[in-house]
Amino acid sequence: MALIFGIESSCDETSIAIVENGEKIIAEKTASQIATHALYGGVVPEIASRHHLENIAPLVKMVMDESKVDPMDISAVAVTYGPGLAGPLLVGISYAKALSYAWKVPLIAVNHMLGHLNAVFLFDKSITLPCLVLMVSGAHTEILYMGSMFSYKIIGKSIDDAAGESFDKVARMLGLPYPGGPEIDRAARNGKAIYKFPQPKTKGKYDFSFSGLKTHVRYFLRDNEEVKVEDVAASFQETVTSLLVKKAVKAAKEYGVSHIVMAGGVAANSSLRKKAEEAQDEYGISFHFPPLKYCTDNAAMIAAAGWQYYKRGVFADLDLNAVPNLEVGK
Ligand code: KG4
Ligand code: ZN
Numbered sequence: 001m002a003l004i005f006g007i008e009s010s011c012d013e014t015s016i017a018i019v020e021n022g023e024k025i026i027a028e029k030t031a032s033q034i035a036t037h038a039l040y041g042g043v044v045p046e047i048a049s050r051h052h053l054e055n056i057a058p059l060v061k062m063v064m065d066e067s068k069v070d071p072m073d074i075s076a077v078a079v080t081y082g083p084g085l086a087g088p089l090l091v092g093i094s095y096a097k098a099l100s101y102a103w104k105v106p107l108i109a110v111n112h113m114l115g116h117l118n119a120v121f122l123f124d125k126s127i128t129l130p131c132l133v134l135m136v137s138g139a140h141t142e143i144l145y146m147g148s149m150f151s152y153k154i155i156g157k158s159i160d161d162a163a164g165e166s167f168d169k170v171a172r173m174l175g176l177p178y179p180g181g182p183e184i185d186r187a188a189r190n191g192k193a194i195y196k197f198p199q200p201k202t203k204g205k206y207d208f209s210f211s212g213l214k215t216h217v218r219y220f221l222r223d224n225e226e227v228k229v230e231d232v233a234a235s236f237q238e239t240v241t242s243l244l245v246k247k248a249v250k251a252a253k254e255y256g257v258s259h260i261v262m263a264g265g266v267a268a269n270s271s272l273r274k275k276a277e278e279a280q281d282e283y284g285i286s287f288h289f290p291p292l293k294y295c296t297d298n299a300a301m302i303a304a305a306g307w308q309y310y311k312r313g314v315f316a317d318l319d320l321n322a323v324p325n326l327e328v329g330k
Pocket of ligand 2: 112116137264265296297
């Protein structure tokens with residue numbers, strides 16, 4: 001049995017969790033800074049770092065107290081080392097090093113995107129490999145061919161804005177608060193997708209481009225003052241989610257896989273989930289989503305991913321540094 005202690009602090013959530021063998025959450029606590037950053041319309045890195053510093057020690061204490069786990073029983077400390085914001089990452093990394101040193105257990109450097117993926121594998125044991133992964137977060141939009149837990153090939157990606165970023169930017173144009181994804185999702189429920197926004201074309205058949213769509217919405221709003229925010233939100237969401245599912249299905253057919261794993265914050269989107277469900281019936285492809293709560297950043301997924309490294313004996317040294325631009329699959 002392995003108890004992995006997970007730490008996540010790459011952006012605006014400070015999160016701590018203990019997960020057993022990558023499948024059982026023993027305890028978890030997350031402090032979200034969303035309300036603070038919403039005042040500025042986005043994450044302010046310096047403020048995020050300061051909040052992580054304030055939050056991390058009390059959260060560790062809460063998790064240890066509530067779980068009643070003896071530090072002697074912890075097998076390893078797993079921490080996100082990238083991608084993410086340098087300052088916030090360093091808070092988690094420094095704390096993880098201190099715990100690993102004090103508890104005399106190995107340190108594991110987890111790629112945050114592998115963490116998002118493990119938010120699905122933590123709960124869903126029906127996925128067979130190889131499969132495709134649609135990674136859709138605030139900074140990433142990729143279609144990956146996943147041969148095994150540590151072997152990926154990027155077969156398509158956004159050439160400009162990430163999917164989540166486009167939700168955030170369009171929400172801002174619509175006067176909705178940060179983070180925009182859940183706000184657009186909510187507004188769209190009271191609207192109709194009556195406007196046909198163009199699905200951006202790309203040279204690579206599995207690539208995405210969201211920056212042109214964002215500009216299109218901007219001009220649309222400038223030229224049409226009477227439109228309902230809810231209808232624009234629904235129309236934008238429809239354009240993005242149908243494109244994401246369409247390309248993922250096309251890639252699955254070409255690569256001959258029948259499972260598609262959806263990971264990252266945008267995987268919480270209700271229209272994306274509905275479209276995936278429809279495609280599942282139509283094409284016989286199984287879509288796998290994380291539970292809603294685990295779509296956005298959390299330490300349970302980092303501890304679950306940490307177990308994958310632990311099983312392979314892949315550990316980090318105490319000179320571990322943050323890698324803000326760490327690529328998926330590295
Ligand atoms: O994975 P995540 O928590 O952080 C990163 O690693 O980037 O993803 C955050 C992104 C934000 O852009 C947020 O607006 C988006 O995920 N998001 C959503 C929804 N919930 C979060 N986008 C669309 N619909 C949602 N329901
Ligand atoms: Zn994330």
